[in-house]
Amino acid sequence: MKKVVPFNRAHETSLFGSKAVGLGEAARQGLPVPPGVALSGDLVEAVASGDEKAIEKVAKAIASLRAPFAVRSSAVDEDGAAASFAGQHLTVLNVHSAGDVPAAVREVWWSANSDAAITYRQRVGLFTRPSVGVVVQTLLNPDVAGVMFTEHPITGADERLIESSWGLGETVVAGLVVPDQFRLDRSGQVLARKAGRKRIAIRSLPNGGTFEQQVPPLQVNQLCLTDAQLAVLGELALQCEKAYGPRRDIEWAYQDGTLYLLQCRAITTGKARSEAPPPGPPPRDPVAALQRVQLFADMDRRQAEQIARLLKVRPFSKGETVIMEGSGAYTIVDGHKMTLGARDFVLTPNGTWHEHGVEGNGSVCIWQDGLDIPLVNALEANFFAVHPKVQQEDSGYPVDDMTKTWGNPGLRPADSKWSKDYSPMFKYEWEPTYESLRKYAAATDGSPYDGILMNYVNPITGGHVMQTIGASMQLLRPGERTMSHRHTGSFIYQVAKGRGYSVIGGKRFAWEERDIFCVPSWDVHEHANGSGSEDAVLFSFNDLPVIEALALYIEKPFEDNDGHQEVAS
Secondary structure, eight states, X not given: OOOEEEGGGOOOHHHHOHHHHHHHHHHHTTOOOOOEEEEOHHHHHHHHTTOHHHHHHHHHHTTTSOSSEEEEEEETTTTSSSOOOTTTSOEEEEEOSGGGHHHHHHHHHHHHTSHHHHHHHHHTTOOSOOOEEEEEEEOOOOSEEEEEESSOTTTOOSSEEEEEEEBSTHHHHTTOSBOEEEEEOTTOOEEEEEOOBOOEEEEEOTTSSEEEEEOOHHHHSSOOOOXXXXXXXXXXXXXXXXXXXXXXXXXXXXXXXXXXXXXXXXXXXSOOGGGOOOSSSOOSOHHHHHTTSGGGTTSOHHHHHHHHHHHSSOOOSOEEEEEEEOSSEEEEETTEEEEEOTTOEEEEOTTOOEEEEEOTTOOOOEEEEXXXXXXXXXXXXXXXXXXXXXXXXOXXXXXXXXXXXXXXXXXXXXXXXXXXXXXXXXXXOHHHHHHHHHHHHTTOOOBTTTBEEEEOBOTTTSSXXXXXXXEEEEEEOTTOBOOOEXXXXXXXXXXXXXXXXXXXXXXXXXXXXXXXXXXXXXOOEEEEEOOSXXXXXXXXXXXXXXXXXXXXXXXXXXXSGGGOOOOOO
């Protein structure tokens, strides 16, 4: 039966799906749910197929709702205790008008029938064709939003875990920011606060859709919830547990000082309190450690073992890593442990055992990896393996020994030998690199195309650090704008310091610290420092070792318009 009803009349899970019935129960319990309607699965399918009567039925039902709208999936077996489908089914936000709702409903229906969603269904033991209900709600324009777990989803501890960020909650749900994190006991007392790094907020556009807005610098690390707001969230947790039972995963939003419940579903990952492990250090078993992570906790051991092989120690394609932010990071390569700071550059060469980690007293670390996977795959030479003991044992090497041995300018140990084809200097630190750039800048005008450009080198050969990946660092002096040129070889840039822009193929790309951009092979490009008083520094990975070894390197200046590209409007 094709039905559409207000939330408070959505009773039958078999018709409207778990999410709609859950919101209906919330509305009947007097919980703060934004107004909306529930569409039955057969009505959704009719709308998706273009049935005019079904579309008209939906239009009449939402006529009393205020636009814009949020259109969300509510499959019959979604948000249950066994499977949540979080991230599998589409949510369409900021649907600007009632006339746009049918198209949004169609998108949701297609997402539930996608290959990814069907694969997930099979993994959790569901082999029938999905019946996809839909909920249509008035969309909030929140000041802050996020998620709340009424029990810790990983440890099973009897406490509330809250993650929050500015704007719509999609930044938290989709992992676009490092959110603020709060832990509360059952009485609402704050146990811990941890500020995140919330560089963007998702906001609604006036004519429909959403966009990513840069958060003002002072708010990036500012906690976005007050103790009073946390107390109200604690009350909401109690109300949801009373209405639905324990172990709830709640999405919420604050708009104009009022808290709203967006959805409430069962926690399907981690451990219940009765199953929670005793306190102590995390297990050495990588699979057990992986299953503590919410994303992987509902996998069986065989599946977790497959993922663990990818995330743990492995000799893999040659790789290079640049630390972007955080503290306490380290990398171990063939038993040599290196401490890492922001902007440090570390090698993980082909055939080496390597692993990454963060010390217990460190902070969240973000780094950029550069790998030669496309080339190695094309050569059918890619492989990985797990260390026989899973993690490398203490080798006895002093910490940072390779940099201390091989990183001394103009000097080479008299009694040290190295027979590998890659650099023995696994870590190249930011501070001496930047100092070298400044010293070189004092002695030369540099290149008109690249400014002050220096390559990272193997101290044994003076050549590239590895056979398939090169790396460099270049400095643009205050106000400097290079001339355009093109060359074979592709470059991936990360902004190590400053701000500015690059013109690539006639298009201008603004950048600032930690941004990443690329210059494909043979694209005309130029760079400019956007500051008149501060240096800008660009790090880059490249494939020049291969290009040069095959005698394919060609470089050509851009000769039109006095060497500068015209920027396309």
